Amino acid sequence: MLRGCQKEMIMLKTAESRLFERAFFVLRRGGEGTTEGDMLAEATRILSLAQGARPRRRWGRGFLFAAGMLAGIAIFAIFRFAFGW
Secondary structure (H helix, E strand, C coil), rough: CCCCCCEEEEECCCCCCCCEEEEEEECCCCCCCCCEEEHHHHHHHHHHHHHHHCCCCCCHHHHHHHHHHHHHHHHHHHHHHHCCC
16 A cells, blocks of 8 residues: 555566566655666566566475474384383
8 A cells, every 4th residue: 555645656567477567666765866777677677586486395295294204203113112102
């Protein structure tokens, strides 16, 4: 939600994106001294990061499940043979 009387904003048409037609960027206050080229370069950088960003799974769910099961079996075996339960 935008608040205030006046906000500066950039609208970029994204031709190469298959998901987005346009992107809107609301500028922060105190951005004096930046040129239009700087703003467009930053907006393009953000868009390129957003298009290539996918959540990376380092470990699969199956691996984590198997590791948990093995840890549980190991703890059970330790208590079973160490304390004779």
